[in-house]
Amino acid sequence: MKLFNKKEKEVTEDSKDAPQTYWSYVKRQFMKNKRALYSLYIVIFLAFIAIFADFLSNDKPLVCKYESGIYFPVFREYAVDLGLANWQEEFNNALWNDLEYDWAIFPPVPYKNTTLDYDNSNYAGPFDKQEVRSTQWRHWLGTNKLGNDVLACMIHGTRIAFLVGIVSMGIAFFIGIFFGALAGFFGDDQLKMTRGRILMNILAFPLAIFYFSVFFEWSIIAGVLGFLAVFVLANLLGKAMDFVPWLNNKVKVPMDIIITRFIEIVVSVPVLILVLSVVAVFPPSIFLVMGVIGLVRWTGIARFIRAELLRVRSLEYVEAAYALGYPRWKILLRHAIPNALAPVFIAVAFGIAAAILTESFLSFLGFGIPIELNTWGQLLTQSRSAPKAWWLAIFPGFAIFITVTLFNLIGEGLTDAIDPRLKQ
């Protein structure tokens, strides 16, 4: 929301005749498209479920009175997970559902996606008679073979799907912006370097990877810093070599060609098969899934940014900024990229849909996501071994379908709002 700065907002609200900013224009166009707008509302609702999944479905009470003390176990759980606190003595390894509370307020779904209800294992259907204490404990969408509550799995599955979609596209966003901006802003003729520096940069690359892997053992940030430090040193060294006659000639670096070729290579990779093989080989981990999807899905974003920047580069205001003597990187960050961002959101919206689909595809095949999490795809795959449990086939599949469709609709709405051909 940084993009809508306050001043612009006021102007558009005050008078419609005043010149609108590009962003308010896009926003207005998007609002006109009712289908996309309602999709956005539903996605926000789903995101709400994803964020507050622990408060909607949990085997611990929200508030409870237990042995003359009042506790907030769900909140406490966050603190315990963050390592800030420990469980109170009486709750250590407790079976939350079986404790004798004086009174307790449970979340709407008093189960977690990992909770096993042994009384209702082996596929208790939503309409079947269930072995529960009261309606509050009913499994509204049934259970699976082990006795996981399907509704709880659906709620926590929303969180996993959104997490994978958003984090992987976040990774793709930064990679895409980085390469796209390099290609689009410098083009083929704007970046000049001495031969010495080019040589040093090429030589530095393997070294940088080495130091990345060495420092990666400490932390990922140390690894990245090590990586960058090698390049900084290499450039300094290259600059120091300026006294050598041949090496100090400046030559153009065809950034655009290099990066476009690189993008073409990545695009030709059969993404699904490659992601599948990477994820299948290593032990299941949600971070691996997010990382791999992010690493292969950035090309669309890079292409958008590149095309936009190539266009923006010759616009008057960038030339004006040059004329005013702003440094190149400042123009890039402050002026060019924010203006090129609009079309990127189209790619991000479609990308999230694709990432969620990929995650459920992987889960469905049994790769990538740890099996005990019971994500949408995993529930769906469980239905194959139990045809009578129709609830395992219908609900999770419908959730995947709806989420993917909503993001696709938002993407279409954005396309319509941003596409300049529709401007009158």
Place this chain on the structure above:
Amino acid sequence: MFRYILKRLFIFVPTLLVISLVVFMLGVYAPGDPVLNLLTQQSGGESMDDKKSGEEAYIKKWKELGMNLPVFYFTISSQASCDTIYRIHRKAHRETLEAMTNEYGNWNEVDLYYKQLQQFENTVLTFKPDSVSSRSWSRLRDNVSQLYLRGGESSFTELAMERMDKSTAKINDTLNVLVPALTDLKSSYQNVKSNATTWKKYIPSFNWYGFNNRYHQWITRFVRFDFGISYQDRKPIAKKIGDNIFWTMLISIISIILTYIIAVPLGVFSAIRKGTMADGITTTFLFILYSLPNFWIATLLIIFLCNPQYIQMFPAFGVGTEAAEGQSFFSALGIRIHHLILPLFCWTYGSLAFLSRQMRGGMLGVLRQDYIRTARAKGLPESKVIWKHAFRNSLLPVITIFANIFPLMISGSVVIEVIFTIPGMGKMLVDAMVAQDFPVVFTIVMMVATLTMIGYLIADILYAFVDPRITYSSKK
């Protein structure tokens, strides 16, 4: 044109190289020891008793798989690590030693320790325990074998040493004879720790291994279509693929044909009737169809249409090989079609929806053009305007989509084949992944990548043929 194709090929080769590298490295760094997997599969478990023959069998298999070679042409590693560590045959040992060198930065001492450990193991194994000492002896043996696997964790090593001390130090026990050997082992471990040169870890070293390496061997064989043998059933991979590719190809081709036959007219009609209710319904329906994940639909179909609990209209799995055997041609065909209807539907509907949406969009774009208005103005009948002027020109994007559909179908086939248990490439890939059968995984991924790129190339060439305005040769 020729130059353009050459240029495209110029992209293909590095792309294939990158993919081959990624896939190969996956196989190398994947957890699990393929040699061990193969051996246990063959003999049904390694027997602890004849350690020596087990070791020999291991080394034989290890050499047979070509794993006694360096992994790649070169490595960039640190000064601390050892450049010939690939010669240690047990993968688990190698990993332990690598972890140790990484911690202490002193390969020489680690190597000495490893030799000492092997010596100690020999001494332990040749020792004949009597009834009193047999329990401590077996505990000792377990500790030694654990040291090979978990020696990378220094806390574990310390603990194991302590335990071994206890096992041997009992008074009046025959195990006492092992004490000197254990002392040697301990002192060499102390040497590793005291002579640690951690700084070496931060100094890079470059090792060149030449062409006799695992990657080179694999890739040169691969280009000669020698894909090696499958770890699972020892069959040549080329033969396995030959058996499996038929169904994938058959269904893909039928599916592509169906897609084009249905989608193109559908798109055209929906474009002509733009704004009518028929168009609205078609468009919405196609959009929903496009967004439906095919593995969901396939699961629903197989549950609700292939099940005695609900409706049993279709067979639930396979391609009807057994049922069709010995039947007359037509009844066999009938059985095959009966088996293939559902997979074909799931295979097709996504690309069908995608293609008709594209066709509709393309057609709408063309219908807005001036020359269509001209054609109408000069009094041509509407059917001629549509089919002769508009249709031909809107075919252009649809042809290129072929390139996108083809690889999509192969990837999409994975899940459909798994659900309907069709013996095709996709199912073979997933089975190979589960069984960690890397040669098969490599081969299929590489083949799919090659096919994908051929698809792109064909699309480019077709594009130039269809639209004479496009030339690839002269640029600028």
